Amino acid sequence: MRLMLVGDDGSDVELARALIARGHCVDHRYRGSDLLTSHRGYDAVILDLCLPDLPGLSVLRKLRQVSSVPVIILTADDRERSIVLGLRSGADDYLVKPARIGELTARLEAITRRTTMLAGSAGSVVVTGDVRIDLAARQVEVAGQPIQLTPTEFELLSILAERPGSVVSRAQLLDRVWGDAFVTVSRTLDVHMTRLRTKLNRPHLIVTRRGHGYQWAHDSAAVPTRRAG
Numbered sequence: 619m620r621l622m623l624v625g626d627d628g629s630d631v632e633l634a635r636a637l638i639a640r641g642h643c644v645d646h647r648y649r650g651s652d653l654l655t656s657h658r659g660y661d662a663v664i665l666d667l668c669l670p671d672l673p674g675l676s677v678l679r680k681l682r683q684v685s686s687v688p689v690i691i692l693t694a695d696d697r698e699r700s701i702v703l704g705l706r707s708g709a710d711d712y713l714v715k716p717a718r719i720g721e722l723t724a725r726l727e728a729i730t731r732r733t734t735m736l737a738g739s740a741g742s743v744v745v746t747g748d749v750r751i752d753l754a755a756r757q758v759e760v761a762g763q764p765i766q767l768t769p770t771e772f773e774l775l776s777i778l779a780e781r782p783g784s785v786v787s788r789a790q791l792l793d794r795v796w797g798d799a800f801v802t803v804s805r806t807l808d809v810h811m812t813r814l815r816t817k818l819n820r821p822h823l824i825v826t827r828r829g830h831g832y833q834w835a836h837d838s839a840a841v842p843t844r845r846a847g
Contacts, residue, residue: 619643619730624653625692626667629716633664633692636719650677657685661730664722667693667704675707682708686756688729688769692717698805705809710770711796712806728796729769743805744779746835749820751779760818770795771814774807778824778834787831 619642623634626648634646645660650672653663662746663681667674678689690705696714711725744751750759758765765810769773773795778786785840792807811832815824825833 619658619661619726621645621662621664621726622647622653622657622660623664624648624650624669625664626670627666627668627715630666633717633719633722637723639648640719640723650674653677654680657681657687660687661666661692662688662726664692664726665709667691667695667700675703675798678704678707678709682766682768686766686768686772688726690722690725690729692722702805702809706808706813708768708813710768725796731758744776746779746782746823749818749823751775758818760820765817767814767817770810771817774810774814775818778832782834785827785833789831791831 621637621642621644623630623644623646630646634644637644639692645656647656648670650669653665654677656665665674665678669677674691674693678691679688681689686709689708690711690713691709692713692715693700693704694715701712710729713722713725742753743832746754748761752758753776756769758767758772758775774791777791777794788807796806811824815821818824823835825835827833
């Protein structure tokens with residue numbers, strides 16, 4: 619796996635070495651500007667929020683304007699507000715330093731695995747009303763306009779849209795997307811779902827079934843169809 623690790627904390631050097639020892643190719647960069655100019659070609663990014671040149675969240679937001687490369691925030695800030703802001707800014711996951719190498723590796727593998735699975739899917743398209751989801755190309759259009767989603771947001775959308783009318787439990791979503799039905803950051807799913815709804819701007823399509831999970835709308839006004847790419 620080719621990774622970019624962005625951070626100037628002394629522990630980042632040791633982390634890069636540990637990841638390399640596990641067989642990964644790691645480019646360690648110290649500045650947010652390095653990520654913005656050199657993000658192409660990486661399988662995932664590990665991003666600290668405390669950077670010497672730019673605020674980490676600002677870097678992430680700018681990156682999300684041009685790239686959907688998976689991003690895991692790894693930082694010392696464990697406040698819930700910071701976690702929520704990080705996820706809302708486009709991170710796929712959020713971990714608190716010091717990193718446990720086994721957990722970090724597992725989360726990297728989960729993110730890149732689902733991205734690969736989506737890229738290799740069978741070329742089907744799901745259409746619900748004026749929302750068009752191309753599973754193979756990992757593209758979403760609303761009323762003919764392309765919508766930029768992170769890999770995590772797209773995975774959540776595809777899971778729901780593939781099963782219109784069926785309630786998908788929180789545990790199922792957490793397990794399938796993060797590989798952990800009891801993901802450490804309890805707000806992760808809620809934040810990503812809120813961002814997804816905001817980007818789609820079709821609040822009636824994702825229905826919350828309190829105490830159960832989420833459901834992709836299935837009614838006479840918006841019935842999904844599937845066709846070969």
